[in-house]
Amino acid sequence: MSDIAKVDKKTFDYLMEEPPERWARSCSPRRRYDMLTTNIVESMNSVLLEARELPILRMMDFIQVKLQRWFYERRNEAEGTFYDVSCWVEEELKKKIDLAFTLNVFPVDSWRSRVEEEGITFLVDLNKRTCDCFQFQFDELPCIHAIxxxxxxxxxxxxxxxDWYLKESWLKTYERQIHPVGHTDSWIVPDSVKSQIIKPPDFKVPPGRRKKKRHISATDSSKITFKCGRCRRIGHNRTSCIYSPAVHPFSRKHRE
Known part of the structure; x- marks a missing residue:
């Protein structure tokens, strides 16, 4: 917590007012992810960018072809790996090995060990898959002390x-095939479906040009940097500038 206070005092005060169960994984009664991002949504949004303007059926065909190719490529990648775990997990374990070699290990019995890191002692139980740092049981991957x-x-x-990190789980994720739909002449449509009349939804087109850009959430950091044309400082523009004198030293008149 002292590290957080050094970075941002307001964040530290806010966290101290809230119960730890709401923001600390070690105090949470349920298992939670180590981070929350919108990377998957953003990736799909980027892939479907060129298909947005297509008719609905063409867009569905585009998505079907993409998923079919992805499943095929990932299934082949999983079948071709020689590790017992996924490639990502194997790389994560390799990163921790170098740090693990710098630790002192004192075995207690067949499963338990006392591991020292910079003067701090951690008790590791390989049978229960636990460590005093809690990373072993939270991520369900061996931490540097467990390694x-x-x-x-x-x-x-x-x-x-x-088991979620094993090669078998990786293969099961992509074991199903996404079959092509085929031409409409080859479709076998039941009479119960043919008899249904589907009308378009009631939608009132608002005036003006349709917005195509997504809404920026509060968690997204702005990539736009404002630079004032008067004082040359960053963080504001000419309109909101409070540092501008009557004749600014950076102005053209002053330079002349």
């Missing part, structure tokens, strides 16, 4: 990863 204990015993690190 140090695992390397001490020459055990496979993948044995202590959650």
């Amino acid at each position: 140090a204990a695992i390397e001490k015993r020459n055990i496979k690190k993948s044995n202590f990863c959650s």
Whole structure:
């Protein structure tokens, strides 16, 4: 918390007023992600950018072709890997190995170990998959303390990863195929569907040009940097400038 206070005092005061169960993973009664982003939504939004202006059926065909190709490529990638876990997990474990080698490990029994990091002691239980740093049980991936204990015993690190990270789960994610729809002449449509008359929704077109850009949320940081044309400072423009004298030293008249 002291590190947060050094970065932003307002954030520190706000967090101290709220119960830890609402913002700390270690105090949460339920399992939560380590971060919350809109990366998946933003990626799909970028992919479908060229299909937005298409008719609805053409757009659905575009999405179907994209997903069909993605599933095929990811299924082949999962089948071609030689690891017991996904490629991302394998890279994460490799990053932690270098740090784990700098720790001191003192085995207690077949499963438990005392691991020291910069004078701080952590108790690791490989059987229960727990560590005093809580990262082992939260992420369900071995932390650097657990990896140090695992390397001490020459055990496979993948044995202590959650089933969600294993190669088998990766294969099951993309084991289904997205079949092509085919031409409309080959469709077999039941009579119960043919008899239904679907009308377009009631929609009143508002005046003006339709907006195509998405709404910027409060969590998105602005990439626009304002620079004042009078005082040359960043963060405001000429209209809101409070540093401008009658004759500014940067003005053309003053330079002449």
